Amino acid sequence: MNTRLYILSMVVLLTIFSTAWAAPSKDIYVYKDENGVLVFSDTPRKGAERVTLNAPVMNMPSVDTSILDEVDDLEQVKFxxxxxxxxxxxxxxxxxxxxxxxxxxxxxxxxxxxxxxxxxxxxxxxxxxxxxxxxxxxxxxxxxxxxxxxxxxxxxxxxxxxxxxxxxxxxxxxxx
Structure with missing residues (x-):
């Protein structure tokens, strides 16, 4: 799996879980897409299973996602x-x-x-x-x-x- 995609997936996953821990009334669902990749969502759909969280509320530090920003910096490249x-x-x-x-x-x-x-x-x-x-x-x-x-x-x-x-x-x- 592409490193950038993996990091982005982890950030999204952590965001979903931290949001769920902070607001336990929100439900989270998990399902596999057509490629067999696990997808987490707050919207139910056919075939999705509800995820039950048993962890206490956690305050997680924010994650720096600036490495995921794609910037067209060809001027900065030294050819x-x-x-x-x-x-x-x-x-x-x-x-x-x-x-x-x-x-x-x-x-x-x-x-x-x-x-x-x-x-x-x-x-x-x-x-x-x-x-x-x-x-x-x-x-x-x-x-x-x-x-x-x-x-x-x-x-x-x-x-x-x-x-x-x-x-x-x-x-x-x-x-x-």
Whole structure:
């Protein structure tokens, strides 16, 4: 059973019992739902049994249920993104000029997020929902890459450290 659901069930159960102890005239009923889960209620229904409480009145401390509150705190999550290939100052020897770029997003890639690749300071293509890119016909020489993680509004959540790589291609003029 999910921990959050279990805690919530226990809080509800304690609330029902503490209310019943404080006001003994209120009846409590128990039954199993279609999934076989015990359900406690103050409303009778077919198949429910009345619960008899023999405990004295108890004053129970209030329970902090704030951990059960679901808050959409994506702004508080510290995302990071890194380029895993190519590595820093790697020389790529490919006469077609092909480079495969891959990145890693932490803690995880969420729906609505996208990744934008920048080569030599210029956006390469459109943002996409994957951190894998294929560059074609990259010129000879030194190049820099940066990945940026964007939210659904296009705001930058994280940027990678720049990676420098060197493309080595056979030259028509000078040969290898």
């Amino acid at each position: 990071s993104i890194a380029i895993t290939t190519p590595t820093q100052e790697e020389t790529i020897r490919d006469n077609t000029g092909s480079v495969h770029v891959s990145g890693q997003v932490k803690p995880r890639f969420l729906q609505g997020h996208s990744v934008q690749l920048f080569m030599d300071g210029q956006a390469h293509g459109e943002p996409q929902s994957s951190s894998l890119f294929a560059l074609r016909n990259v010129d000879r020489g030194e190049h820099s890459l940066v990945l940026k993680l964007l939210n659904s509004e296009g705001e930058v959540l994280a940027s990678s450290k720049p990676i420098t790589f060197f493309m080595h291609r056979r030259s028509v003029i000078t040969g290898p």
